Amino acid sequence: MENFNRALKFAVKDFYRNKSISISAVFVLTLTILLVTGLFFMHGASSYLINTIQNKIDITAYFEEDAAEQDIISVKNDLQKNFPSIKSVEYVSKEDALNNFLAKHQGDKIFTDALTEVGGNPFLPSLNIITGGDTSQYQQINNALQSNQYSSIIDSVDFSEKKATIDKIFSITRSVNYAGLSIGVILILIALAVVFNTIKLIISGSKEEINTMKLVGASNWFIKAPFIIEGGLFGLVAFIISFLVTVLATFLITGFILVILPGFSLFDYFLSNFFLITLVQLVFGIGLGVVSSLVVVRKYLEV
């Protein structure tokens, strides 16, 4: 314990005595933590965007005009039971469909005249189905709806008309996910390399000192420990700065993000992922500082 206290004392003193070096290390680590945090928020925003787009994709099953409401509800229940990936199934009755149409085209003479020309309510009752999956799931639902079981009450399913659009949207969102992941990994690797080299430069300045410590009989642990703890201190200070910057930045730019991405509150996203984001920042900060110091100081210990 006394040895640990001594190592801690050495580390804290070195941290204060080599201010410019400490500031450089903390700066680089802070940038890395903020980069990782930024990627985390980007992932949150892109997931929200993708989710919003995917939620706009649906297929609609149109029922025969005389299909009984309870039969339609029964189909809805079957679907929800057989396809757990279904996010929502909305029943739209003939009357609802007409009202929706009228509300949407209120005051548009062409549409109201067309409706008068057709006479009565030309709309069919329907089920609007949204799944959490990709095209193949819509395909499966379409197959189920087109089966003999429901042929007597279902007029048509609009899957084939929408298939190309669904394919395209899923392909784009998949590409966005992969691109985001690849860019994130590349940026993190670059940041890791910068942090490692900064710590390497800092410790290489102490190479002579490490040699002297070995020469006077200090054990490897006694030499290593202060450098490792100092690396941890760099990380801890970087974490505190990053955390404060994150709180402030998310609070300040939430309004701006809401303008370009309606419905996505950055600050709420931060609060709902508070522990995960804090943990990621802490692990990246202290972990990087400690591991980089450990790797570099080991190299210089072979005297």
Added chain:
Amino acid sequence: MIKFKNVTKIYPANSPDENPITVLEEVSFEVNNGEFVSIVGKSGAGKTTLIKMILGLETPTSGEVIFDGQNISELEGDSLQDLRKRIGGIYQDYRLLENKTVFENVAYILEIEGRNNAEIEVQVPKVLEAIGLHEKINNFPVQLSGGEQQRLAIARAIINHPDVVIADEPTGNLDPYNTYEVISILEKINKVGRTVILATHDKDIVNKLGKRVITIEEGRVIRDEPRGRFII
């Protein structure tokens, strides 16, 4: 205490065009407890290699260097570090810890031995006072003169009462006044029973000391006299 048995050190050639360099050749001598031994020779004679072997920084190509019955080249890890704790080193370039104060440089030796803080708080100022550095206890090495830095190195070398004090060209960077001071301190260390090994090419120092002198020339011991003089 320290025994060199037919020690040869050959550095391999750097390229096929060059020949291997023989730094020490069949060197044999023994240093007993409490002795003051000067190892003399011209620059490049092999004095520093010899000192490095005692510290376990170099291993012989053949032969053995024995410290208290232990073959130094067989030691590694903690056992090698334990041996180094028993040797106080004083070097031409001082080898001080630049980021630590005068007090911390000396205290470091006791800290690596696991001594408690109360003991360190008492012992370090005592040694610094004896060496004349007590007023600069909070200074950093860079704030000291050459002579003061070397005195600090001596304080560090003797704080834990090592079995042997090795001084490798300790006066190489000092003026005559500081040279005299450093040598006087080494003599005092020897008088209290410590073994001192001094590697130097300073003729005046060796001749004034009137102690045992081992003369090395081109890697060979050419003279070993109990009250020798520097003759090359």
